[in-house]
Amino acid sequence: MTGPLSTLVEEVEASSQTLSIVNYGGSEAATDRIVSYFEPQHVAVRDGVSAPSLPADFAVLHDGDSFVAAAAVADIDCHLSGESYLEDGGFGFAERPAILRHVDDRTFTSYDRRRMTLASREIESYAYHAGGGEIHAGFQRFSILRPQTRIYERIDEAGVDVHAYGAPDANAPEPVVAHPSEDAEILGSWFVVYEGDGPGDARALVAVETDAGAGEFSGFWTYETETVETVLERLRAEYPATTDAPAPTGD
Secondary structure: OOOOHHHHHHHOOOOOEEEEEEOOOOOHHHHHHHHHHHHHHOEEEEEEEOOOOOOOOEEEEEEOOEEEEEEEHHHHHHHHOOOOOOOHHHOOOOOOOHHHHOOOOOEEEEEEHHHHHHHHHHHHHHHHHHOOOEEEEEEEEHHHHHHHHHHHHHHHHOOOEEEEEEEOOOOOOOOOEEEEOOOHHHHOEEEEEEEOOOOOOEEEEEEEEOOOOOOEEEEEEEOOHHHHHHHHHHHHHHOOOOOOOOOOOOO
16 A cells, blocks of 8 residues: 555655756746746756857756756746646646656645646646546545536546545535545645556646645656556545545535
């Protein structure tokens, strides 16, 4: 049996990486978003770097002296602002820049609920466009899921089996498979896990609340099939679905 989600978060280690923003002449708002994104993932950001041999408004990720990835600042900011996947009622889609994927499978700290929601939307949007497979979402309480009913209806209509985990303080939104639980792990965790039908088609966001009720989370992104399977093994073993969920404890 796998360990708790909090243990999985602790096992995802971050290496030392640096992001250099090169020949940049754009808005400070974009660089501020980039800095605020990478800092919790323990990536140092260097702004104002001049390199005549490189394009303008460019970002380079390196690990020590080794090149890792590069992307246009505008492409990175499009994802971090949510513009790429909040269109079309929450289901716009653009491929995640490689420079972001290379800092996945790393821990992050101090994500607030808004950032967790944006990260969740990206995985939900991917599942919607991929079709098939399963998505498992836990936002602590079913009442938090209720305003998102239409999102999960559309994911279901795309052919994805939808599973929801949370305290049964409200009815789980249709058409999800409900996994009601008031276990401390569910009340203190936030996760969106997608496993597609194709080989290697898996991704997950897993986080634990750092202080009960504080709305700050630490966790990790992953595209590693083995890690996704480990998370799903834990969820399936500890929190089975119920066809007759307990009566809500509140509105």
